[in-house]
Amino acid sequence: MTTSDNLPAPVRDAIHNLQASKIRAISREGMNRDDVLPLWFGEPNFPTPKFICDAAAEALAAGHTFYTENRGIPPLRSTLSGYMSNLYGVDVAEDRITTTVAAMNGIMLVMEAIVDPGDNVVIVAPLWPNCRETVAIMGGEPRAVDLVEVDGKWQLDLERLFAACDERTRAIFVNSPGNPTGWVMSVEQQQAVLEFCRKKRIWLLADEVYARLIFDRPYAPSFIEIAEPEDPVIAFNSFSKSWAMTGWRLGWLTAPPSMGEVFEKLNEYNISGPTTFVQHAAIVAIRDGEDFVKQTVEGYRQGRDLVYQRLSGMDRVHLPFPEAAFYAFFRVDGVEDSLELARKILNETGVGLAPGAAFGQSGEGYLRLCFAATPDILSSAMDRLEPILS
Numbered sequence: 001m002t003t004s005d006n007l008p009a010p011v012r013d014a015i016h017n018l019q020a021s022k023i024r025a026i027s028r029e030g031m032n033r034d035d036v037l038p039l040w041f042g043e044p045n046f047p048t049p050k051f052i053c054d055a056a057a058e059a060l061a062a063g064h065t066f067y068t069e070n071r072g073i074p075p076l077r078s079t080l081s082g083y084m085s086n087l088y089g090v091d092v093a094e095d096r097i098t099t100t101v102a103a104m105n106g107i108m109l110v111m112e113a114i115v116d117p118g119d120n121v122v123i124v125a126p127l128w129p130n131c132r133e134t135v136a137i138m139g140g141e142p143r144a145v146d147l148v149e150v151d152g153k154w155q156l157d158l159e160r161l162f163a164a165c166d167e168r169t170r171a172i173f174v175n176s177p178g179n180p181t182g183w184v185m186s187v188e189q190q191q192a193v194l195e196f197c198r199k200k201r202i203w204l205l206a207d208e209v210y211a212r213l214i215f216d217r218p219y220a221p222s223f224i225e226i227a228e229p230e231d232p233v234i235a236f237n238s239f240s241k242s243w244a245m246t247g248w249r250l251g252w253l254t255a256p257p258s259m260g261e262v263f264e265k266l267n268e269y270n271i272s273g274p275t276t277f278v279q280h281a282a283i284v285a286i287r288d289g290e291d292f293v294k295q296t297v298e299g300y301r302q303g304r305d306l307v308y309q310r311l312s313g314m315d316r317v318h319l320p321f322p323e324a325a326f327y328a329f330f331r332v333d334g335v336e337d338s339l340e341l342a343r344k345i346l347n348e349t350g351v352g353l354a355p356g357a358a359f360g361q362s363g364e365g366y367l368r369l370c371f372a373a374t375p376d377i378l379s380s381a382m383d384r385l386e387p388i389l390s
Contacts, residue, residue, distance in 0.1 A: 012139075014117075014136055014137055014138070014139045015137065017136075018133055018136060018137065019129070019133065021129060021130075021358065022129075022339050022354075022355050022357055022358035023040055023041070023129075023354045023355070023358045025339065026040055026339070026342050026343065026346060026352060026353070026354065026355060027040050027041065027352060029343065029346060030346050030350075030352050033350065035350040036346070036350045036351070036352050037350060037351050037352065037373075037377055037380060037381045037384070038352040039351060039352055039353055039369045039370045039371070039373065039381060040342075040352040040353055040354045040368075040370070041246075041354075041370060042128075042179060042241070042246075042325075042326070042327065042370055042372075043240070043241075043244075043246040043370070043372065044244050044296070044326075044372040044373070045372065045373040045374065045377060046244065046374075047244070048243070048244050048245050048247075048248065049243075049244065049289075049292050051284060051288055051289075051292075052243065052245065052281050052284060052285045052289070053281075055280060055281040055283075055284035055285075056277050056278060056280070056281035058280075059276070059277035059280035059281060060277045064276045064277045064280050065276060065277060066276060067272060067273060067276070068273045068274075068276050068279065069273060070263075070264045070265075070267040070268045070272065070273050071097075071098045071099060071260065071263060071264050071267060071273070072097070072098065072099030072252070072273065072274060072279060073099075073276070073279050073280070074094075075280075075283055076099060076279045076280075076282055076283050077094045077097045077098075077099065077252075078094050079282075079283045079286050079287065080094075080097050080099075080252055080286065081093060081094040081096075081097055083286050084097075084224060084254065087218075087219055088219075088222055088224050088225045089225070090224065090225055092224060092254060093229065093257065095257045095260055096229060096254050096255055096256065096257055096260075097252055097253070097254055098252060098253050098255065098260065098263040098264070098267065099250065099251070099252045099273075099274050099279065100250075100251045100252060100253060100267070100271075100274065101249045101250065101251070101271050101274050101275075102238055102239075102240060102249040102250060102251040103207065103209045103236040103237060103238035103240070103251035103253075104130055104251075105249075105251065105270070105271065106236045106251055106252070106253040107130075107131055107134050107205070107207070107236055108134050108137070108270075109253070109263060109266045109267070109270065110171075110203075110205060110234055110236075110253070111134040111135055111137070111138050111140070112138065112266055112270075113259075113262055113263075113266060114170045114171060114203055115135060115138040115139070115140040115170055115171075116138070116139070116140070116170075117138070117139030117140065118139070118140070118141075118168060119138075119140045119141070119168050119169070119170045120135075120140055120141040120142070120143050120166070120168050120169050120170070121135045121140055121141075121142055121143065121169070121170055121171045121172070121173055121205075122143045122145060122161065122164045122165055122169055122171070122172045122173070123135075123142055123143065123144055123145070123172075123173040124144075124145055124147065124156060124161070124172075124173065124174050124175065124176075124178070125144035125145065125146050125147065125359070125360045125361075125362050125363075126146070126147065126178075126180055126181060126329070126356070126359035126360050126362050126363040126366075127144070127173075127175055127178075127179070127359055127360060128175070128179045128180070128359065129358050129359060129360070131173065131175065131207060132144075132360065140170070143164050143169075144360050144361065144362065145157075145160050145161045145164050146360075146362035147178075147181060147183055147362070149318075149320055149331075152320050152321055153320055153321065153323075154178070154181050154182075154183035154320055156183075156185065156189060158189060158192055158193070161193070162196055165196075165200065165202065169200070169202055170202060170203060171202055171203035171204065171205050172193060172196075172197060172202065172203070172204055172205065173205045173207070174193065174204070174205070174206055174207070174223075175207035176206070176207075176208070176220060176221075177208075177210040177211070177213065177214055177220050177323065177324030177325045178210075178324075178325065179209075179210065179325055179327060180327045180329040180354070180356070180359050180363070180366075180368040181320070181322075181325075181327070181329050182320075182321075182322030182323050182324050182325045182327055182328075182329065183323065183324075184214065184220050184221070184323045184324050185221065186221065187221045187225075187226070190221060190223055190226060191226055194223060194226060194227060194231065194233065197231075197232055197233075198231065198232065201232065202232065203232045203233075203234060204223060204227075204231075204232060204233045204234070205234050205236070206222070206223040206224075206233065206234070206235040206236065207235075207236045208220070208222055208223075208224075208235050208236060208237055209236060209237055209238040209240065209241055209251070210241055210324055210325040210326075211237065211242075212241075212242040212293055212297065213241055213242065213297060213300060213324055213325050213326055214297075214323065214324035215297070215300075215301045215304065215323070215324065216323075220324055222235065223235055224254060229256060229257060230256045230257070230258065231256065232256070233255075233256075234253055234254070234255045234256075234259070235253065235254045235255075236251065236252075236253050237251055237252050237253070237254070238250070238251035238252075239251060239282055239285060241325075241326075242289075242293050242296075243285045243289055243292065243293070244292075244296065245282075245285065248275075248278050248281070248282075249274075249275070249278070250274055250275070250278050250279065250282055296372075299372075300326045300371065300372055302375065303326065303371035303372065303373060303375065303378055304322055304326070304328070304371055306371070306375060306378050306379065306382075307328045307369060307371045307378055307382065308321060308322070308328065310379075310382035310386075311328060311330055311369075311382070311385075311389075314385070314386060314389040314390045315333075315389075315390045316332050316333040316334065316389050316390065317330050317331070317332060317333075317389050318330060318331040318332075318333070319331075326370055326371050326372040327368050327369065327370055327371070328368070328369045328371055329356070329363075329366055329367075329368050330366060330367060330369070331356075331365050331366050332365065332366070332367060332389060335365045336364070336365065337357075337364075338355035338356040338357045338363070338364055338365060338366060338367060339355040339357055339358075341355070341367065342354065342355040342367060344388075345367075345385065345388060348388060349384040349385060349387075349388060350384060351381045351384050351385055353367045353368065353369050354367065354368040354369075354370075355367065355368075356368060369381070
């Protein structure tokens with residue numbers, strides 16, 4: 001245990017040693033400035049659509065303010081079962097679904113279920129830091145296997161991924177489509193990873209929150225499409241990205257039916273259950289939100305193309321083409337401290353970017369820009385960045 005003059009009593013070393021978010025470090029410096037273009041967080045610059053907000057208000061007016069079932073209200077779980085079954089063309093039964101307070105909570109629940117101190121989880125990196133730190137919170141070791149840039153695309157070496165696993169490996173964690181890279185894992189690689197996890201009897205954890213934010217097909221390849229119900233696969237999803245509901249904090253996980261009781265207990269002791277009226281609004285989001293999803297993806301495509309064209313023309317910038325999600329993750333020549341560069345850009349241009357170091361060691365020298373913004377905001381950001389990155 002760790003003691004400190006600043007603490008009234010000891011806390012666990014795993015908690016005391018957690019790294020502070022470098023994304024938050026930058027955002028705190030610029031959040032209250034009127035001149036800042038905030039492109040640091042992974043969210044659109046427009047609010048949740050009215051039809052979802054109205055549904056939440058109606059649920060409140062109808063008195064949906066009480067505790068619910070730990071795993072979520074049955075109508076929402078049934079709606080999610082139908083949504084995933086229709087999307088992926090396979091039967092995803094309701095008993096496989098647990099609703100959570102966003103995907104982040106779902107990831108934490110799973111780490112609570114599977115990671116003991118001294119265990120490790122092998123992760124494909126760069127990766128959003130919150131996912132990595134859930135392993136550390138449980139006293140485990142997050143082991144990064146880095147994507148590499150090849151001919152302007154991100155690629156994963158499966159031999160390196162599998163070699164990183166040992167007798168204390170509890171899971172392989174894959175985020176596809178990826179944050180911050182926009183990388184998409186191929187079906188062939190998914191099949192190979194699934195077979196490896198089956199053979200080794202370890203979990204395959206699939207963060208698929210950007211599944212709908214892909215630009216050349218209706219949805220990204222999913223492990224749900226190829227896994228059997230009792231395979232060691234848990235997929236995470238969220239309402240935050242596809243339905244512009246980041247502040248609502250609602251997600252779901254899809255797991256083997258035999259894990260239902262485990263997540264029922266963990267939800268009880270963590271959150272009791274997700275916010276009741278938000279669950280009712282989520283049913284409407286799924287039921288009536290397809291046109292909204294398609295329109296926003298087209299808007300993100302336009303933002304992607306604008307940002308890629310402008311950044312690629314800046315002399316010091318190297319940007320692999322983003323296949324999915326809504327991020328440009330670009331390397332800047334001569335940069336060894338991305339946090340300091342993000343701070344310099346914020347102070348000198350008023351553009352808020354996320355430092356690449358936030359996403360792990362392999363992210364150093366990079367910056368992440370969220371292009372889920374209107375063309376005028378993105379154009380203004382490019383105009384401000386050009387002098388400092390050219």
